[in-house]
Amino acid sequence: MNPPVERRREHRRGTATILIVDDSTAIRRILRRALEEAGHRVVEAEDGRVGMEVCREVGPDLMLLDVDMPVMDGHTTLKAMKDDPELRELPVLFLTARTGGDDLALGLDLGAHDYLRKPCDPVELRARVAGALRLSAQEQALRRRSRELDELSTTDPLTGLGNRRRLDARTAELAALLGPATPVGLIVVDVDHFKSINDTHGHQVGDLVLRILAARLGTEVTAPATLVRWGGEEFVVLAPNLTGDDLAALADRLRLAIGSGPFSLGDGQLLDVHISAGCSWGPLDRLERTVEAADGALYEAKQAGRNRVAARPA
Secondary structure, three states, rough: OOOOOOOOOOHHOOOOEEEEEEHHHHHHHHHHHHHHHOOOEEEEOOOHHHHHHHHHHOOOOEEEOOOOOOOOHHHHHHHHHHHOOOOOOOOOOEEEEEEHHHHHHHHHHOOOOOEEEEEEEHHHHHHHHHHHHHHHEEEHHHHHHHHHHHHHOOOOOOOOOEOHHHHHHHHHHHHHHOOOOOEEEEEEEEEOOHHHHHHHHHHHHHHHHHHHHHHHHHHHHOOOEEEEEEEEOOOEEEEEOHHHHHHHHHHHHHHHHHHHHEEEEEEEEEEOOOOEEEEEEHHHHHOOOOOOHHHHHHHHHHOOOOOEEEOOOO
């Protein structure tokens, strides 16, 4: 699954878009004046339901959320936001006239960054908003870095395709989306005589062949199928709900895409490259058995003369 849409957080010269959600027109006016004097852009909503709609339309950097409101109060609004992938990362400062610690603790437990008591001192308001924006920016940077590191750890550096970890993640995702008994097809692709390519032309040429091959395979493998480099000169395609003849037909398209023309290695040098492929299919929760069956089918294709496809059920 794709990650949630990340909201804008660009605070040039301290400017941010602040959403004030409060049923009091007078309170919204006071808060707006203080925030606009600090250079922020301000939008308003009179209750939590409208506030969530404005969030989706405007993409604010911060929400000031009143606790006591009709239609949808602050606690209910924040809980709904935390259950929404598009809104859960938006920082929230609670506004409250209550003095009880339990109410404040509940808001913080639900995920509010901080709270302000009404009526708000303008200096304190601006300081709390600035602090919440800084904290939000730091949290975003950490999440972004975490995603970058995760992307690096699941990407094959030579070809740019996913690696085995990417395939594991995709398998878990499909199990969650479609169920563990979902039928999946698996194709194992192997470059014919790859050792001879390395021995004759050198490993740099071998690496170039793998990069070109990955690009050609990628033109034939489209979502929801997933293409990864399995290791060495082997590649794997995982295709949900693709079995039997349809799976074998995809494998043959891959074979034809690779053999459709020689690989250009630079300086006018051309090289004919071919692949063999083994196919198998079975339930998602028996993927290891399907991999073994596809490996067996690949061996059959190699034994039968290479540059061909073999298939067998798991």
